[in-house]
Amino acid sequence: MERDEHPEMCENGVMSCESKEFSADNHDSDAVEASEDTATSGSQEVSPASGPTLPILQKIVDLSNKIKVLKDEHASVSNQVKEIKNYSFVEPEMSRALQLLTTELGTLKKQYLEESSERKRLYNEVIELKGNIRVFCRCRPLNQAEIANGCASVVEFDPSQENDLQILSNDSSKKHFKFDHLFKAEDGQETVFAQTKPIVTSVLDGYNVCIFAYGQTGTGKTFTMEGTPENRGVNYRTLEELFHCSESRSRLMKFELSVSMLEVYNEKIRDLLVENSNQPPKKLEVKQSAEGTQEVPGLVEAQVYNTDEVWDLLKRGYGVRSVGSTAANEQSSRSHCLLRVTVKGENFINGQKTRSHLWLVDLAGSERVGKVEVEGERLKESQFINKSLSALGDVISALASKTSHIPYRNSKLTHMLQNSLGGDCKTLMFVQISPSSADVGETLCSLNFASRVRGIESGPARKQADVSEVHKLKQMAEKLKQEEKETKKLQDSVQSLQLRLAAREHISKGLQDKLRDLEYQLAEERKTRIKQETRALATASSSASTTTTSRQLRDALPTITEKKPPLAPSRMRMPLRRITNFMPQQPSQGPSKRFSDATYKENNNNNNSNRRASSMDQLMKPRRSSIAFRPAAPPSAVASGNNKTLQPRRRVSIATFRPEPSLQSSHMNMTTPSRPSSFSFRGGQPRKTRYSKLFSPDQNLVTPNAMKNSRFVKSPLGGGGGGGSSWKPSHPTVVALQKKAVIWSPLKFKNRRPSFIAMRASGASSSSSATDMLRREQ
Numbered sequence: 001m002e003r004d005e006h007p008e009m010c011e012n013g014v015m016s017c018e019s020k021e022f023s024a025d026n027h028d029s030d031a032v033e034a035s036e037d038t039a040t041s042g043s044q045e046v047s048p049a050s051g052p053t054l055p056i057l058q059k060i061v062d063l064s065n066k067i068k069v070l071k072d073e074h075a076s077v078s079n080q081v082k083e084i085k086n087y088s089f090v091e092p093e094m095s096r097a098l099q100l101l102t103t104e105l106g107t108l109k110k111q112y113l114e115e116s117s118e119r120k121r122l123y124n125e126v127i128e129l130k131g132n133i134r135v136f137c138r139c140r141p142l143n144q145a146e147i148a149n150g151c152a153s154v155v156e157f158d159p160s161q162e163n164d165l166q167i168l169s170n171d172s173s174k175k176h177f178k179f180d181h182l183f184k185a186e187d188g189q190e191t192v193f194a195q196t197k198p199i200v201t202s203v204l205d206g207y208n209v210c211i212f213a214y215g216q217t218g219t220g221k222t223f224t225m226e227g228t229p230e231n232r233g234v235n236y237r238t239l240e241e242l243f244h245c246s247e248s249r250s251r252l253m254k255f256e257l258s259v260s261m262l263e264v265y266n267e268k269i270r271d272l273l274v275e276n277s278n279q280p281p282k283k284l285e286v287k288q289s290a291e292g293t294q295e296v297p298g299l300v301e302a303q304v305y306n307t308d309e310v311w312d313l314l315k316r317g318y319g320v321r322s323v324g325s326t327a328a329n330e331q332s333s334r335s336h337c338l339l340r341v342t343v344k345g346e347n348f349i350n351g352q353k354t355r356s357h358l359w360l361v362d363l364a365g366s367e368r369v370g371k372v373e374v375e376g377e378r379l380k381e382s383q384f385i386n387k388s389l390s391a392l393g394d395v396i397s398a399l400a401s402k403t404s405h406i407p408y409r410n411s412k413l414t415h416m417l418q419n420s421l422g423g424d425c426k427t428l429m430f431v432q433i434s435p436s437s438a439d440v441g442e443t444l445c446s447l448n449f450a451s452r453v454r455g456i457e458s459g460p461a462r463k464q465a466d467v468s469e470v471h472k473l474k475q476m477a478e479k480l481k482q483e484e485k486e487t488k489k490l491q492d493s494v495q496s497l498q499l500r501l502a503a504r505e506h507i508s509k510g511l512q513d514k515l516r517d518l519e520y521q522l523a524e525e526r527k528t529r530i531k532q533e534t535r536a537l538a539t540a541s542s543s544a545s546t547t548t549t550s551r552q553l554r555d556a557l558p559t560i561t562e563k564k565p566p567l568a569p570s571r572m573r574m575p576l577r578r579i580t581n582f583m584p585q586q587p588s589q590g591p592s593k594r595f596s597d598a599t600y601k602e603n604n605n606n607n608n609s610n611r612r613a614s615s616m617d618q619l620m621k622p623r624r625s626s627i628a629f630r631p632a633a634p635p636s637a638v639a640s641g642n643n644k645t646l647q648p649r650r651r652v653s654i655a656t657f658r659p660e661p662s663l664q665s666s667h668m669n670m671t672t673p674s675r676p677s678s679f680s681f682r683g684g685q686p687r688k689t690r691y692s693k694l695f696s697p698d699q700n701l702v703t704p705n706a707m708k709n710s711r712f713v714k715s716p717l718g719g720g721g722g723g724g725s726s727w728k729p730s731h732p733t734v735v736a737l738q739k740k741a742v743i744w745s746p747l748k749f750k751n752r753r754p755s756f757i758a759m760r761a762s763g764a765s766s767s768s769s770a771t772d773m774l775r776r777e778q
């Protein structure tokens with residue numbers, strides 16, 4: 001049953017024993033079986049006469065039976081163990097539940113961290129709103145001596161004005177003071193600590209805290225900070241509270257508290273927790289650590305775990321503190337007593353570590369040397385005390401006015417407290433006052449000093465700091481505005497540049513497309529030209545026997561085949577205005593040569609070979625140009641009447657012949673278009689127009705300029721603009737030239753693409769050959 005209830009334990013613990021038992025049992029059972037057999041056989045061997053052996057045999061038999069029973073039991077137990085082994089304790093449901101719990105735990109941890117940091121932030125905000133430097137005023141009751149001397153109380157608390165204090169001065173005027181909290185004579189130590197507690201616990205959140213008591217001698221500074229065994233003061237209560245808080249947070253945070261105790265006596269640091277006081281005191285100095293904090297190397301730092309230990313330590317320290325009897329106080333503190341509590345915190349959840357200090361300072365009493373009539377050692381002490389208190393006042397003034405230099409190093413006291421005064425630190429000052437009319441002067445001095453300290457938060461110094469801060473903020477806002485304007489300007493210019501860039505890219509893309517088209521067209525033209533020339537050569541060869549002599553052909557053909565334009569990229573072509581794209585005039589002989597398939601036969605039949613030969617003799621150096629034309633539609637397309645079949649525009653190369661100078665002068669100036677003065681078909685028309693008219697035989701196929709002017713209906717070569725010219729161009733390139741102004745510059749194609757497409761779509765012209773078009777035109 002136990003194994004069923006605790007299978008895990010059985011598995012691990014019992015199984016090893018079981019297996020041992022099992023092997024032992026096996027061994028024993030084998031032996032027993034053997035002995036049993038032996039016994040059986042023995043019993044067979046033993047004669048009935050051997051009486052004494054019978055009980056033994058009986059015992060063996062009994063034991064054998066027992067062994068059998070035990071073996072059965074063992075077998076059943078082994079089975080049980082096997083079952084337990086096979087039993088899976090962690091059911092899937094349980095594992096899912098565990099997973100859920102783990103996730104929930106993670107979420108809760110996260111939430112806790114968030115809440116914790118938020119609590120710290122809010123808490124800190126509350127403290128800051130109340131003031132990082134706060135001043136509490138505590139007034140002690142009139143003591144017996146004062147009552148006896150008939151001293152009256154000069155301190156008045158106005159119940160209508162919270163935290164408002166009035167001091168009746170010697171001239172019967174009332175001086176008003178306001179502090180963060182006022183403690184009357186009847187307020188006990190608990191009441192004082194209740195107000196102090198929130199600042200104290202900031203040290204557990206990682207803030208440096210400094211609490212000090214300031215005031216005239218005999219006003220209760222030591223009473224407030226140390227207290228008495230019956231009325232324990234802030235020091236003890238603080239540590240008690242820290243232990244209490246660390247205990248309540250112990251599940252999430254670990255805190256280590258350690259205590260150091262020292263005094264500054266006549267500008268010398270003295271460790272109050274040194275064990276052996278017989279030895280000469282170690283000289284202690286304030287040093288700056290690598291982290292920038294102020295440390296006192298060699299100072300005893302005693303770790304404390306409970307309030308009892310704290311109390312023991314405090315008593316020990318107080319016991320060795322320098323005190324002396326003065327006129328004002330029988331047990332007057334002649335030094336500044338500093339209790340330092342170091343808190344090291346570690347967060348279990350996020351591993352964050354903090355180290356912060358809490359200083360609890362009981363300052364030596366400020367006193368008027370003249371009044372208390374001190375001399376000798378006491379006078380020296382008083383001078384040091386007043387000097388260091390003055391240094392403290394300077395530091396506080398500098399903090400209040402937010403000057404760049406804070407004179408911390410002017411005294412040992414302020415040097416040690418450097419990290420706990422000002423900045424992010426929380427500072428609390430108790431200003432202790434006497435109610436006696438005899439001490440009114442000192443009381444007013446202390447209250448004025450305390451008001452200056454409080455002024456760091458709410459006084460004129462704070463206002464001054466605020467004004468400068470506001471001024472700074474205004475300047476920053478102005479600068480920000482200007483920067484925003486500049487940024488907007490820059491953004492606008494960037495935007496416009498981007499637009500321009502996009503436009504240029506678009507243009508560039510268009511030009512690239514056009515360039516590709518032109519290159520394609522050029523390649524097509526070359527192909528077509530080569531084909532046509534090859535065909536023309538073949539035709540010329542076949543007809544040479546009937547129309548012309550082979551010699552004449554050989555003379556003529558080179559002008560066609562040999563003078564080809566270079567197959568160079570388009571950019572290497574000749575400039576536009578240096579090329580003439582028209583044929584010289586053939587005044588009497590008519591067209592000289594026709595290379596079109598359709599017209600060549602006709603030409604062959606009609607032309608006089610002699611006349612052609614003579615005209616070719618007149619040719620000057622041939623020139624070659626390129627033109628675009630549309631090849632004839634395939635016969636199938638023509639037959640089917642589908643004249644709208646789109647045909648690619650072809651470009652062919654032609655040889656132009658420069659006429660003799662005499663011809664030029666007698667007919668016209670057949671020079672390049674760059675000489676308009678001597679080249680005129682229609683009397684002073686612009687060059688562009690002339691080109692269009694010259695090479696646009698069909699209105700549907702002409703360039704826009706030609707289309708504007710429909711007067712062009714005849715070849716300009718046929719009679720100077722008249723309609724009766726008998727000259728009909730038969731050369732295919734001339735025909736093509738008449739249909740299109742041939743311009744080498746690719747830029748001329750820039751705006752022609754749409755019209756080109758339109759022409760293709762228009763049908764008749766696109767499906768006709770160049771010759772057909774010319775025929776129609778004529």
Ligand SMILES: Nc1ncnc2c1ncn2[C@@H]1O[C@H](COP(=O)(O)OP(=O)(O)OP(=O)(O)O)[C@@H](O)[C@H]1O
Nearest residue numbers: 140141217218219220221222223329332333364365
């Ligand atoms: N609030 C108080 N209630 C009752 N007694 C007080 C109170 N404050 C001070 N006393 C008593 O007044 C006396 C002087 O107090 P205390 O020694 O603390 O003054 P002190 O400011 O520390 O003087 P010194 O600067 O000379 O050390 C003590 O006997 C103390 O018990």
